[in-house]
Amino acid sequence: MSDILIRANNLxxxxxxxxxxFGERPVVRAVEGINIEIEKGSFFGLVGESGSGKTTLGxxxxxxxxxxxxxxxxSDGEVQYSLADLQKDxxxxxxxxxxxxxxxxxxxxxxxxxxxxxxxxPLEVMxxxxxxxxxxxxxxxxxxxxxxxxxxxxxxPHAFSGGQRQxxxxxxxxxxxxxxxxADESVAALDVSIQADVLNLLNKIQRDSGITFLFISHxxxxxxxxxxxxxxxxxxQIVESAPTRKLFAETSHPYTKAxxxxxxxxxxxxxxxxxxxxxxxxxxxxxxxxCRFNTRCPHAQERCRSEIPEWRELSAGHHVACHFAEELS
Amino acid sequence: MTKPLISVENLTLSxxxxxxxxxxxxxxxxxxAPGEVLGLVGESGSGKSVTAxxLMMLNAENSVYSDTSKITLNVDDRDHDVLxxxxxxxxxxxxxxxxxxxxxxxxxxxxxxxxxxxxxVEQLMIHSEMTRTEARDVSVEMLTRVGIPEPAQRFGQYAxxxxxxxxxxxxxxxxxxxxxRLLIADEPxxxxxxxxxxxVLDLMKDLVEEFHMSILFITHDLGVIxxxxxxxxxxxxxNLVETGxxxxxxxxxAHPYTRGLLNSLPKLDDLExxxxxxxGDIPSPLDRPSGCxxxxxxxxxxxxxxxxxxxxxxxxxxxxxxxxDCHLASKGKPA
Numbered sequence: 001m002s003d004i005l006i007r008a009n010n011l012x013x014x015x016x017x018x019x020x021x022f023g024e025r026p027v028v029r030a031v032e033g034i035n036i037e038i039e040k041g042s043f044f045g046l047v048g049e050s051g052s053g054k055t056t057l058g059x060x061x062x063x064x065x066x067x068x069x070x071x072x073x074x075s076d077g078e079v080q081y082s083l084a085d086l087q088k089d090x091x092x093x094x095x096x097x098x099x100x101x102x103x104x105x106x107x108x109x110x111x112x113x114x115x116x117x118x119x120x121x122p123l124e125v126m127x128x129x130x131x132x133x134x135x136x137x138x139x140x141x142x143x144x145x146x147x148x149x150x151x152x153x154x155x156x157p158h159a160f161s162g163g164q165r166q167x168x169x170x171x172x173x174x175x176x177x178x179x180x181x182x183a184d185e186s187v188a189a190l191d192v193s194i195q196a197d198v199l200n201l202l203n204k205i206q207r208d209s210g211i212t213f214l215f216i217s218h219x220x221x222x223x224x225x226x227x228x229x230x231x232x233x234x235x236x237q238i239v240e241s242a243p244t245r246k247l248f249a250e251t252s253h254p255y256t257k258a259x260x261x262x263x264x265x266x267x268x269x270x271x272x273x274x275x276x277x278x279x280x281x282x283x284x285x286x287x288x289x290x291c292r293f294n295t296r297c298p299h300a301q302e303r304c305r306s307e308i309p310e311w312r313e314l315s316a317g318h319h320v321a322c323h324f325a326e327e328l329s
Numbered sequence: 330m331t332k333p334l335i336s337v338e339n340l341t342l343s344x345x346x347x348x349x350x351x352x353x354x355x356x357x358x359x360x361x362a363p364g365e366v367l368g369l370v371g372e373s374g375s376g377k378s379v380t381a382x383x384l385m386m387l388n389a390e391n392s393v394y395s396d397t398s399k400i401t402l403n404v405d406d407r408d409h410d411v412l413x414x415x416x417x418x419x420x421x422x423x424x425x426x427x428x429x430x431x432x433x434x435x436x437x438x439x440x441x442x443x444x445x446x447x448x449x450v451e452q453l454m455i456h457s458e459m460t461r462t463e464a465r466d467v468s469v470e471m472l473t474r475v476g477i478p479e480p481a482q483r484f485g486q487y488a489x490x491x492x493x494x495x496x497x498x499x500x501x502x503x504x505x506x507x508x509x510r511l512l513i514a515d516e517p518x519x520x521x522x523x524x525x526x527x528x529v530l531d532l533m534k535d536l537v538e539e540f541h542m543s544i545l546f547i548t549h550d551l552g553v554i555x556x557x558x559x560x561x562x563x564x565x566x567x568n569l570v571e572t573g574x575x576x577x578x579x580x581x582x583a584h585p586y587t588r589g590l591l592n593s594l595p596k597l598d599d600l601e602x603x604x605x606x607x608x609g610d611i612p613s614p615l616d617r618p619s620g621c622x623x624x625x626x627x628x629x630x631x632x633x634x635x636x637x638x639x640x641x642x643x644x645x646x647x648x649x650x651x652x653x654d655c656h657l658a659s660k661g662k663p664a
Binding site: 161163197200218222224262264267269276277 | 372373492493494495522523524525526527528530531549550551552553555556575576579580589590591592593594595596597600604605606607610611
């Protein structure tokens with residue numbers, strides 16, 4: 001079991017809302033009772049619709065969202081942390097080991113800093129280098145890895161296109177030498193021709209440096225092409241997870257099936273045979289009882305409306321939370 | 330052959346800016362037949378939205394149309410020269426009369442402090458002779474038709490009370506209530522989740538048949554195009570580089586840029602296929618490349634690279650009006 005880099009045990013993240021002054025305060029149950037394990041050196045994909053809690057889960061694993069229940073254990077061989085009760089200096093150290101790449105490369109970079117300063121900032125804040133020469137050397141090394149040249153380092157972010165900006169964000173995330181990177185919708189804002197380039201770069205970094213990625217996306221086809229392992233999220237819970245190939249070959253959960261069939265096919269001769277999902281994702285303040293997917297599931301039965309489906313292993317590495325997974329797969 | 334509903338000829342459109350005249354659309358020509366869905370594909374900055382807005386005269390004050398530009402709208406056997414419409418009363422026909430538009434971000438397109446119903450009634454009363462009560466009935470009927478539950482109650486609500494998918498449905502209801510001949514849909518499903526996108530696309534397909542209207546469908550998503558369009562036009566840096574039927578363009582693309590777009594797309598039925606990006610970035614419209622606009626990123630030019638750099642390619646027309654602007658195609662090289 002030593003090859004698990006980060007694992008969540010029964011993790012919940014709740015955000016209390018302002019109440020009306022009487023009765024119980026409403027709570028947004030953004031993440032509810034999640035168990036996942038991310039293997040060292042893997043490219044782990046997390047897919048789900050907006051409001052499914054994927055960003056919150058990613059942030060909880062970076063200790064950037066409050067952990068309400070359960071625990072997140074990080075263990076890279078050198079240190080082992082339980083994120084729920086990190087000490088101040090442990091948190092500082094964890095920040096060098098775990099990093100985040102954001103979705104919007106236009107909002108994530110300060111317009112008043114040169115690219116060199118943007119990439120150097122984590123080194124300076126975390127005091128990882130002792131001299132300006134050392135900082136510059138490290139910045140140049142990382143910039144080269146992300147295909148940014150010396151000329152680029154002197155400019156400001158406005159001079160760059162979306163793809164180049166995203167490579168700057170990636171360089172900034174890499175500069176502290178992290179073991180774990182959460183990439184939250186990192187290609188969603190890019191054009192397809194550029195998106196492929198950034199995906200290839202992330203895959204190359206993972207292969208060459210062994211960094212573990214949690215790749216969050218709403219796009220199942222992007223996940224399918226880049227990740228080794230996929231977890232599908234719906235309304236704060238993981239409904240199915242498996243190695244990528246297995247997930248696509250032996251899709252078991254009706255939600256995963258619906259997501260797959262909703263992706264518009266590139267073949268003009270295959271039209272309109274998608275399995276349509278009715279309705280919309282319910283509110284996480286008041287999730288449906290039983291299986292959270294029962295309000296939209298085409299196979300829902302009485303049992304689904306009352307009994308919470310167990311998170312169980314269908315076959316090696318393939319987990320699902322559905323009462324009828326065997327019959328449906 | 331029936332007369333096209335709208336025909337765009339040699340549309341060239343620039344914007345006056347501090348840095349000089351920026352050409353956003355360059356010599357673009359296309360037609361849309363009645364009942365036809367034309368998909369307009371391209372990356373950000375390719376000029377898709379500016380082209381669409383030109384059809385409704387919605388581009389900003391600083392836009393300059395070239396003298397050769399001509400847009401003809403044919404409604405009830407009458408030709409309207411769109412670019413010569415100056416007076417707001419004349420422009421009504423392209424602004425909600427015969428042409429309606431739905432936008433990417435429905436939250437930004439509805440007025441936040443006026444109920445959805447009031448906005449629907451307002452535009453119906455502008456474009457028809459209806460009384461307020463009639464307009465209200467038509468609006469509620471349209472909300473029902475696009476699948477909004479409890480339409481009479483929803484009619485009195487504000488945009489923020491609708492979810493993303495419902496807002497887009499309401500927007501479609503509003504755009505279609507005046508029974509336009511042409512619907513311009515600018516990235517209508519880009520902000521939606523895939524399961525909701527599938528619902529909205531289905532709805533649009535049903536409505537095209539029911540209302541027998543044409544759609545100019547703008548998107549960067551080739552999958553959405555493959556599922557909805559009859560014909561496809563591919564734009565790059567203000568130029569139309571390829572037009573053809575959806576099967577021609579998706580199954581046997583003739584322009585290297587179209588091929589590049591398709592190769593960079595992750596495909597679900599072939600997980601092993603490598604993702605091949607189109608090298609480099611789209612050039613700035615302030616600094617348009619000479620010759621073929623795509624030559625700075627083209628990987629196929631090979632031994633005719635010099636020609637691509639200096640000479641503007643002419644349009645080659647193949648079977649079923651499959652048009653492509655590329656020197657390789659004009660050489661007769663198989664796609």
